Amino acid sequence: xxxxxxxxxxxxxxxxxxxxxxxxxxxxxxxxxxxxxxxxxxxxxxxxxxxxxxxxxxxxxxxxxxxxxxxxxxxxxxxxxxxxxxxxxxxxxxxxxxxxxxxxxxxxxxxxxxxxxxxxxxxxxxxxxxxxxxxxxxxxxxxxxxxxxxxxxxxxxxxxxxxxxxxxxxxxxxxxxxxxxxxxxxxxxxxxxxxxxxxxxxxxxxxxxxxxxxxxxxxxxxxxxxxxxxxxxxxxxxxxxxxxxxxxxxxxxxxxxxxxxxxxxxxxxxxxxxxxxxxxxxxxxxxxxxxxxxxxxxxxxxxxxxxxxxxxxxxxxxxxxxxxxxxxxxxxxxxxxxxxxxxxxxxxxxxxxxxxxxxxxxxxxxxxxxxxxxxxxxxxxxxxxxxxxxxxxxxxxxxxxxxxxxxxxxxxxxxxxxxxxxxxxxxxxxxxxxxxxxxxxxxxxxxxxxxxxxxxxxxxxxxxxxxxxxxxxxxxxxxxxxxxxxxxxxxxxxxxxxxxxxxxxxxxxxxxxxxxxxxxxxxxxxxxxxxxxxxxxxxxxxxxxxxxxxxxxxxxxxxxxxxxxxxxxxxxxxxxxxxxxxxxxxxxxxxxxxxxxxxxxxxxxxxxxxxxxxxxxxxxxxxxxxxxxxxxxxxxxxxxxxxxxxxxxxxxxxxxxxxxxxxxxxxxxxxxxxxxxxxxxxxxxxxxxxxxxxxxxxxxxxxxxxxxxxxxxxxxxxxxxxxxxxxxxxxxx
Amino acid sequence: xxxxxxxxxxxxxxxxxxxxxxxxxxxxxxxxxxxxxxxxxxxxxxxxxxxxxxxxxxxxxxxxxxxxxxxxxxxxxxxxxxxxxxxxxxxxxxxxxxxxxxxxxxxxxxxxxxxxxxx
Numbered sequence: 106x107x108x109x110x111x112x113x114x115x116x117x118x119x120x121x122x123x124x125x126x127x128x129x130x131x132x133x134x135x136x137x138x139x140x141x142x143x144x145x146x147x148x149x150x151x152x153x154x155x156x157x158x159x160x161x162x163x164x165x166x167x168x169x170x171x172x173x174x175x176x177x178x179x180x181x182x183x184x185x186x187x188x189x190x191x192x193x194x195x196x197x198x199x200x201x202x203x204x205x206x207x208x209x210x211x212x213x214x215x216x217x218x219x220x221x222x223x224x225x226x227x228x229x230x231x232x233x234x235x236x237x238x239x240x241x242x243x244x245x246x247x248x249x250x251x252x253x254x255x256x257x258x259x260x261x262x263x264x265x266x267x268x269x270x271x272x273x274x275x276x277x278x279x280x281x282x283x284x285x286x287x288x289x290x291x292x293x294x295x296x297x298x299x300x301x302x303x304x305x306x307x308x309x310x311x312x313x314x315x316x317x318x319x320x321x322x323x324x325x326x327x328x329x330x331x332x333x334x335x336x337x338x339x340x341x342x343x344x345x346x347x348x349x350x351x352x353x354x355x356x357x358x359x360x361x362x363x364x365x366x367x368x369x370x371x372x373x374x375x376x377x378x379x380x381x382x383x384x385x386x387x388x389x390x391x392x393x394x395x396x397x398x399x400x401x402x403x404x405x406x407x408x409x410x411x412x413x414x415x416x417x418x419x420x421x422x423x424x425x426x427x428x429x430x431x432x433x434x435x436x437x438x439x440x441x442x443x444x445x446x447x448x449x450x451x452x453x454x455x456x457x458x459x460x461x462x463x464x465x466x467x468x469x470x471x472x473x474x475x476x477x478x479x480x481x482x483x484x485x486x487x488x489x490x491x492x493x494x495x496x497x498x499x500x501x502x503x504x505x506x507x508x509x510x511x512x513x514x515x516x517x518x519x520x521x522x523x524x525x526x527x528x529x530x531x532x533x534x535x536x537x538x539x540x541x542x543x544x545x546x547x548x549x550x551x552x553x554x555x556x557x558x559x560x561x562x563x564x565x566x567x568x569x570x571x572x573x574x575x576x577x578x579x580x581x582x583x584x585x586x587x588x589x590x591x592x593x594x595x596x597x598x599x600x601x602x603x604x605x606x607x608x609x610x611x612x613x614x615x616x617x618x619x620x621x622x623x624x625x626x627x628x629x630x631x632x633x634x635x636x637x638x639x640x641x642x643x644x645x646x647x648x649x650x651x652x653x654x655x656x657x658x659x660x661x662x663x664x665x666x667x668x669x670x671x672x673x674x675x676x677x678x679x680x681x682x683x684x685x686x687x688x689x690x691x692x693x694x695x696x697x698x699x700x701x702x703x704x705x706x707x708x709x710x711x712x713x714x715x716x717x718x719x720x721x722x723x724x725x726x727x728x729x730x731x732x733x734x735x736x737x738x739x740x741x742x743x744x745x746x747x748x749x750x751x752x753x754x755x756x757x758x759x760x761x762x763x764x765x766x767x768x769x770x771x772x773x774x775x776x777x778x779x780x781x782x783x784x785x786x787x788x789x790x791x792x793x794x795x796x797x798x799x800x801x802x803x804x805x806x807x808x809x810x811x812x813x814x815x816x817x818x819x820x821x822x823x824x825x826x827x828x829x830x831x832x833x834x835x836x837x838x
Numbered sequence: 839x840x841x842x843x844x845x846x847x848x849x850x851x852x853x854x855x856x857x858x859x860x861x862x863x864x865x866x867x868x869x870x871x872x873x874x875x876x877x878x879x880x881x882x883x884x885x886x887x888x889x890x891x892x893x894x895x896x897x898x899x900x901x902x903x904x905x906x907x908x909x910x911x912x913x914x915x916x917x918x919x920x921x922x923x924x925x926x927x928x929x930x931x932x933x934x935x936x937x938x939x940x941x942x943x944x945x946x947x948x949x950x951x952x953x954x955x956x957x
Contacts, residue, residue, distance in 0.1 A: 157884035175928075189924065193907075251906035254881020255950070259864040262908065262949040313907065333878050439915025459854050467851035471842050497948035501913070520918060 108138055111163070112150045115142065116173040123172070129169040134162050143352055149174070192292050192315055201310045201613055204244040206234045215300050230282040230297055241275045245306045261454040263493050267309055269458075270488035270812070273303040277481060280808075290736045295473055298482070305816035312820025316494075319827040322834075323502045326509025328437070330429050333404040338369035358416045362407045370403040370419045372513040377412030386424065387744075388515030388760035389457060428759070431517055436501075437506040440521035441782060443500045449788075457491040457795070472800075482812060486798040490815040491791060493824040499783035502830035507776030513720040513761025516769050519742075523755030527773030528738050529720045533668055533741075533766060534699075534711060536725035536733075537679035538833060541665075541763070542655040544726075546570055550576040550631060553649020555641045557583040558608050562601050565591040570637060571599075572654045576623055594618070598639065610651075616640050621647050627819050635641055635688030657692065665693045666762030671767060672720075678702055678710060678733075707733035724766055741766060762823035768838040775836050783826045790822050870953060871896055879912070879923060880904035882953035883943075892956050895934040902926070911946030914954070920946070 111349040115127065124142045128396035131140040131149065136157025141742065145647065151163060160176045189457070214227030216429065226232055248271070249265035278297030282290060285295035296501045337348045341359040351369050354360070362368050378396035383389055392408050395401060404425045468480035490799045502770045504521045511518045514735050518524050538544050560578025563571035565588055597618060598611015609619050616623055621642040628650065632640050636652040665675050677698040679686045686700035699710050707723075712735050715721050723730070723737035734740025734754050742754035743761055760766045773836055798815055802808035857927040866919040869875065869885040873894075878884045879902035885918055889895040913920045917933050936939070944951045 247906070251904070251908070252879065254904055256881070258884065258886070258950075259860055259881030260882050260950060261861055263947075264908075317907065401903055433920070434918035437913060437915065437920030438918040439913075443915065447942060447944070447948065447951075452862070454949075455857055457875065458857045458861075462850050462853045462857065466846055469846045470839075493949060494947055497946075501946070501948075 108152055108154050108231060110152045111149065111160075111176070112148055113163075113176045115167060116147070116175060120264075127167065128172050130166045131163065134158050134166045134442060136162070136472070138238045145275070165667050167682050177754070187686065190321075193316060197310060197314050197317070200247075201307060201314050202615065204240040204303060204307035204310060204817040207240050208300065210306045211236055212300040213384055213718045220681075230285075230295075234279060234282045234298060235749075237275060237278070237303050240270065240303040241304050243273060244310060247310075248306075250527045257743070259459065261600075265672070266453060266457060266488045266491055267305070269461075269487045271302045271305050274305070274485055274812070275482060278302065284517065289499060293477065301485065301812045304813045307488075307822045308813075308816040312824055315820075315824045319497075319824065320502065323509070323827070324436070326512050327432055330425065331431065331641050332786075333367075333425060335367040335369040335404060340416075344634050349667075352420065353452055354416055354419050356416055356419055356456045356555075358419075360414055360416055361411070362401075362414065363411045364409055368401050368403055368405050368407055371423045371448045371457070372403075372416045372418070374399050374401060374412050377410055379412050381406045382408055385426070386759065388513070388762070388765075392612060399490065418798055424759075427543070428512065428517060430824065431519065431757075432508055432512045432752035435518050435520050435524075436505045438504070438520035438522065440504055440525050440780070442502050442525065442777075442784070444457075445520075446496055446784065447499060450493055453493045453791075454509075457487065460795060460799065461485075461487040468800065472797070479809075483809065486810045486812045487795060489812050490794045490798040490810065490819055492787070492819045492822045495787035495790060495826045496784070498823060498826050498830075499787045500780050502827050503776055503779040503833060506830050506833045507772060510662065510836070511769065511772055512754075514765065515758060515762065516741075516761060516765050516772065518758040518769070519755050519757075523739055524773050524776055526720075526721070527770050528755065528777050530673060530722045530739060530770055532676060532719040533716055533722045533724060534676045534678050534714065534733075534737070534748055535665075536707070536723070537677055537681065537686065538655060539726045540658075540724055541661045541677065541689070541693065542657055544655065546573040546637070546653045546655045548573050548651055549636055549654045550627075550652035551577075551649070552625060552627065552651075553641070555649035555651060557586070558603055558606075558643065558648075558672070559610050559639070559641055559651055561586040561603050562588055562591070562599055562608050562610055564588065565601070566593055566594075566599050570639065570653050574615065574639075574651060590637075606643050608645055609647070609796060610639055612639065618644060619645065623647055625650060629802045632684055633688055635685045635692070638827045655689075657689070658761075658763060660763040662693050665695060665709040667764055669694065671770065672778030673767075673770070677716065679709055680704065703732065705732075708736040711736045722766075722770075771838045772836075773831060775838070779830055779833050781820040783829055784831070790818075794818060845895065866953065873897065874899065876901060876928075877952070878903065879909050881906075882950045886951075886957060887953045888894075889955040889957055890933075892935055892938050895932055898933065898936045900929045900931065901931075908947045909945045910951050912943060913946060914943040916939070916941040916943075 114625060127136065127142045127149065128140055131137055131151060136154040137155065137829050138152045140149060140151040164174045164176055190819060210227055211233050214223045217770065219229055248264045250260065250266040252268040256267060278299045281295045281297045288295045338351050338354045339346050339348050340354060341360045341361065346361055354370050360369060360372065361442040374395060374397050376397060380392040380394050381401060382392045383402060386402055386405055387551055403423045457751055464487050465480045465484040469476050472479045504524065507524055508518045533540050542620050556578055560574050560583055563574045564585060587601050593599045596614060598615035599610065600609045609615060609621065615668045619642055623640060624647050628638050638650055640650045640651045641648050648828060675695050676697045677686065677690050677695045680799040681700055683700040686698050689696045702710055707730055711723055713719055719739045722739045722741055723733050724741040725734055726743055735740060741752040741756045741758065744759035745755050756769050798810045800809055841887060866887040867885065868887045868889050869892050871888045874897040875888055876899045879900050881904055900923050902909055902925055905925055912921055912923055919931055921929055921931060923929050938956050941954045941956065942951055943954060
């Protein structure tokens with residue numbers, strides 16, 4: 106029994122019960138062996154016996170349930186698409202081999218210098234005609250197939266040029282073979298050009314074959330990302346662990362992940378702990394330890410432990426799906442440089458046709474004898490040498506490779522425009538908190554026996570500095586005492602009764618307010634280091650202090666240095682006071698600091714720097730500073746958790762590595778260099794070789810372009826453009 | 839000048855004029871689309887020029903019947919869409935344009951062109 110599998114969309118589904126209704130209805134059709142309906146993708150996968158059930162049976166089963174099956178829109182799986190592509194490629198390869206083989210035989214039998222050594226049958230014109238027919242009408246059919254419908258649309262393309270060029274060569278040669286006496290009668294030697302028509306077809310198809318293979322390499326990054334997806338998930342359903350396909354996991358499912366397994370979807374750990382390799386998503390090479398409450402990312406690899414987690418994002422909402430969507434969009438987007446290419450390519454082919462006619466007439470009227478042959482061969486050379494493909498491929502292939510490299514390194518580029526702009530950046534503004542620093546203050550210094558009292562007192566406070574002190578207290582396992590009469594004085598500090606003692610914790614102003622004399626000489630030094638110092642007074646007497654500071658990210662200093670080495674000015678922007686800000690900037694080697702800037706003023710500061718004539722990139726977390734990111738020439742967001750906050754940013758660094766800012770600029774420079782080289786090559790090639798094919802060098806140098814060489818040059822030209830784009834993969838950023 | 843040369847000159851001028859008229863002077867017929875449009879992909883796009891409303895989601899169904907490799911991808915660069923068009927398989931693209939203007943689309947190699955006019 107032969108069974109077939111069909112995947113097709115269903116319209117009108119809106120809830121989980123639709124799934125059951127549809128599965129029931131489809132399952133009842135005689136011949137259906139199994140069926141799975143998916144709400145998320147609004148499609149059905151049906152395995153059935155085509156002898157018993159027809160498409161109509163399936164469609165009516167779906168219609169009876171109240172929905173609409175779109176069977177004509179059968180979705181091919183990735184695998185099937187790949188197989189179809191491979192089959193096409195194999196077919197092309199066979200055509201190349203056969204046409205080049207037959208072309209070589211004809212060339213052997215007709216080319217002066219070679220034909221003398223050829224077996225005599227190859228020199229017979231009728232044999233050459235027979236050898237040329239399959240090349241022209243079987244291998245070359247693809248050119249006709251493309252030309253005829255295009256002409257109906259009154260458009261012309263690359264195939265039109267090849268079809269016209271080879272048809273002229275073939276028809277003339279066939280005419281010569283069939284009616285040699287007619288030509289002899291007008292004094293023209295009956296010389297066919299079957300070698301021209303066959304070798305041109307063979308070489309151009311060869312070019313296409315290599316080009317198709319190379320082009321597949323440009324979209325490798327996306328295939329790699331798609332391949333990261335786990336296929337199944339082990340979820341707890343009705344108290345049992347069951348393996349289900351990943352697209353059936355729903356939000357709230359509890360998922361079990363064992364050592365060495367891929368994490369199927371995004372979620373939060375409920376139980377257990379492990380070390381997780383996130384390199385495939387974030388580019389971070391060191392595995393990260395995670396425990397209860399931590400977020401896990403789908404498609405990353407669980408290394409050591411086993412844990413249970415709750416699915417929080419599934420399907421198209423997972424981080425991986427978002428990244429794939431983003432990279433796909435970026436690869437499809439149009440670089441501003443492309444607009445000019447678009448304009449030129451819309452006129453290109455008709456202009457080449459006009460040039461070919463002009464070549465023919467000029468050679469016919471003014472050229473040497475035999476005028477017809479010179480005119481015809483040169484006109485064919487013009488048609489064949491013109492290569493609009495190279496122009497069409499120059500920009501998109503480089504953009505695809507460039508954005509793909511970025512994605513592999515955790516640098517997500519939103520579109521081609523961002524990639525093009527990043528190279529021009531000469532000033533980069535970093536937001537301090539959460540970008541250059543970890544955004545979580547920690548206790549750095551404790552002077553005196555103050556931690557127990559301070560931590561107890563801060564239990565009641567909600568200030569971010571309080572969290573640092575409480576954490577430190579928990580870490581040191583201090584005994585938290587009860588606090589009475591707690592009071593927070595905004596901008597000053599806190600006060601309360603601990604174990605019957607009046608305890609005050611706060612800044613200088615707080616101490617002054619309480620009339621406490623500060624007896625410590627280290628305070629100023631600590632403040633100059635960028636720390637926030639809080640003093641503690643007990644019953645009106647100074648007892649010690651605690652200093653808290655936000656810590657710098659590990660990669661901050663190197664990231665800044667790398668940019669400065671590239672000649673880019675680095676600016677820091679923060680809401681902190683000037684002294685703290687200066688201290689942090691000094692540690693990082695940043696000379697220009699914009700301190701005490703309120704969040705809503707950041708955008709204005711960006712515009713001020715732009716007004717100085719600078720091209721500005723703003724680096725922030727993408728959430729609080731979205732307007733500043735959007736206002737800059739390019740916004741760079743540091744990704745956090747599983748939210749890819751890309752909308753306001755041109756570039757998102759999911760690897761959280763500050764050195765990647767420089768890498769992104771570097772990638773932009775290299776990609777644009779490749780694009781410029783590609784365009785220079787593609788345009789230069791056409792601008793130089795079309796006139797050569799027309800014969801401009803003939804009067805002075807006697808140089809003409811043989812159509813066979815023209816086809817070789819043309820085939821090489823598109824391959825070299827794609828190849829040059831692929832070279833980008835080798836860059837180190 | 840010999841008669842054959844005069845003939846060649848006359849035919850060539852006519853050929854150039856015809857080429858110019860045939861390819862470069864064609865009038866694109868604009869098709870007004872309400873919600874959904876089927877675009878046949880064979881030797882180009884028909885209809886080639888469609889007009890759609892700003893801010894409204896419009897479905898464009900591409901159906902490629904032409905095996906030409908060049909047409910196997912469609913690129914709507916302004917909408918950041920690049921889609922494979924498998925032979926004889928309908929591929930639906932949804933767009934919700936936010937800006938008024940003319941937006942070109944093309945095949946993967948930028949040889950066949952179509953236009954979306956947003957009004």
